[in-house]
Amino acid sequence: MQTTEKQTTDKQNSAETMIEIKGLSVNFNTQRGVVKAVRNLSFSIPNGKTLALVGESGCGKSVTAHSINQLLPMPPGEIVSGEIWFRGEDLLKKSEKEMQKIRGVKISMIFQEPMTSLNPVFSVGRQIADVFLTHHALSKAEAWERAVELLNLVKIPSPAKRAESYPHQLSGGMRQRAMIAMALASPDPGLMIADEPTTALDVTIQAQILDLMVSLQQRIGMSLLLITHDMGVVAETADHVVVMYAGRKVEEGDVFSLFREPSHPYTLGLMNSLPSNEKYRGASRLEAIPGTVPDLLSIGEGCPFMNRCRYATEICGKEFPDETRLSENHSAWCHNLSAVKESK
Amino acid sequence: MGKYILKRLGLLIPTLLGVITLVFFMIALSPGDPARVMLGERASAEQLARLRADMGLDRPLHQQYFSYLGRIAHFDLGKSITTGRPVVKEIMELFPATMELAFFAMLIASVAGIIIGVISATRRNTMVDYVSMVGALFGVSMPVFWLGLVLIMIFSVFFDFFPTGGRMNIRYYMETITNFYLIDSLIAVFKTGDWHYLGSALKHLILPAVALGTIPLAIIARTTRSSMLEVLKQDYVKTARAAGIPERKVVYRYALKNALLPIITVIGIQFGLLLSGAILTETIFAWPGIGKWIYHSISARDYPAVQGGIIVISTVFVLINLLVDILYSVVNPKVRLK
């Protein structure tokens, strides 16, 4: 396991790497037992690129995102092992005070529900200005001006007036833009983490927000970690993709390779259930992946996808597969890749 | 929102009417003869009959009731049996003392209660939290007058830190303009440069305020804690943290402001209850307020006084509750900003 992981990361290190996650394992200690939310996860994001972390609800992608800037509620949550390397430092070894200097400064984050993610008793301008005040030495008036500028940057019409609005006075799309503006108030943007930023929005608005994020990212030159369960979003925005299932990484690669040759049975299932997929022309039903996510409390050492997998064999129940290199920028973790490939 | 306020105001008059009616009939129906109380055991039947006629006690009950209502409309609550002075006048004179004590007690209770509640919420399930919450539980489980006695025993008798009662050192003579001793003593400082009055007033105020404020403190602390816990779970707190805002600011500015609504409601309600609890506390500390006055009136069977006192305090209570209701609908941002 060690050597193959190292190969992958070395490859990605040839470009400048913004952030590298190594062997992250996160548990939740609940009353009913220990939930293994993330197991031995590793990936890295190069400078200025977008990595999409895909999987269904509960697969651990959100937990991973929250682990990066230590926003996990730590009593039930516990980072069992792993390292997160960012600008030459291991984030997991940092204290809360040190993390406060990184959050909103070098790493910013936006969340899924803009309605509940903005403070209802302060105007949006005030909230953004507060971020400025925290990280820059500005006067209140200057901070407010910068806030209005940012609102303009995220394409909110009449930004000066809008800045005085309260969150519940704005539409969902505008709130999300305001959140992005808040995230952009960081003085030294390196990484932006977007946790399902468009899931709660109308489809029409989704595209706009995604466009906005991509254009901002390119303009500022930061890396973007995009958490989503929507393959359509992945296709539009990502440079690299990591597919997760039940806490583990099952496939990884650059976006073109992945879409051209999805290799892991789960990835296939995800692709196949896309409404935009060609094979649905004229068909009346979508293909869903049969079965349900396994109980993370009692999960064993084998491949977690086994109980839903058409190609499962005996070894799948016993141990988790090693990495199989499909090409330079594409790997999958499955015992039966050849069987999968043949039946496609 | 305006409609709601009007509705509540509309209920005000019938409620007050109900309160007054209840008090009137209760006192009127209570055993004992006011005339006899006033004239003593050896009064003759004639004298009693005459006094009763004077006081209107021989008329049918409903007539008495309506004439009573009429007098109340003119702010006439009758005359005290023990002193012969109009009840309204006595109450007005004593009101500042009670208000001052209640206000000070609420101040201590609110400030300390909120701080303790916030600290408990941010250090949930640690020793600080447990101790605070157990302390709060103790606070609401003890009789307030016993607490007063114990405080006197410890701080006045055993350690001679504070006086045992009264509002000011009896050897001091201070000009009372407003009858709020804190204000009057500050005025005295300006006039004479003498800080002794202020010092004495404060010293006399502390122990009763602490005793009176303990139960509200406990309740405010508990309410603050649970409200803060709710708020700290919210997504916008996470957003603020993700933006790097320091934890102290997150808690005291972002979270607390959202948590304040139920806390303010509780403070208002407790203030109302405090006034009625004054009867017990003032007596223990010989604090010359309405409470102590009612207590003595009860012992002396001074019906008009008791009647008047209860009506006044109940009215204030009803008004405070009304204010709290209105305040709630005003401060609730979802209602306000529509």
Next chain:
Amino acid sequence: MNESLIQNGNIIEVKDPTPFQESLHNLKQNRAAVAGLVIIALFLLVGIFAPLLSPRSPYAQIIADRTLPPFSPGYLLGTDDLGRDMLSRLMYGARISMVIGVVSVGIAMGFGMLIGVTSGYIGGLYDKIVMRLIDIMLAFPYILLTIVIVAVLGPSLFNAMVAIGISQIPRYARLVRASVLAEKENDYVTAERSLGASPLSLMFVSILPNCLAPVSVQATLGVGEAILSSAALSFLGLGAQPPTPEWGLMIASSREFITNAWWIVTFPGLATLFAVLGFNLFGDGLRDILDPKLRD
């Protein structure tokens, strides 16, 4: 504190196995509630067996032995100014407090639930009038209401219990009425009605048991309140009369002794404190357990 599922990096709750198992599990976990129960049990034991447990009669005055401090020979907690044994008085006081709790809460619950159920079920003008009366009662500060009622009935311990009971009626009435209004809409009510069940049986047999959760919490906390209220009334001379060994009265008569006989002041208060604490602890714990159902 329940089972959890991880979503969006947060922990959200998920359905539990059986409600009863869950409640029992919660009860054992809630050490505060258990502690409260222990205190209540202790208090009840002392109260019930006071005649057997107490070394002397609470009324026996031995003037030669008055105002003895605690740990004096034969008097574990000392004596008061009339030479009465503190320990015995406190034990009988527990008995009295027990009776106070039962009678007051009994009256309040009995009438309160009756009013609440009928009001909620029958509705209409009856409901409106009754609720108006309840609102007026609630417009009074609680202590003043008890004072007013005792003033009518005359000062005695029993009348104090009645007054406290009456003062607490509105809470039960409101609580039960709200529950009834909620339950009234449920299918099982319509079903039973269509099968010809009489209103009485519907009210008392079918609907009422479902309202028991909030009522039991209120009753537990109510006992504590009744004990404190009785103490307050005794203090004002409107409740227990001397020489009854009621804790509140003992505190009230101890005022002159704060300088020289601290034990006469302290012990009755401590007894009250712990008894009420027990009920509050258990009541709070009960509320936590029944919480999801308590969301009215």
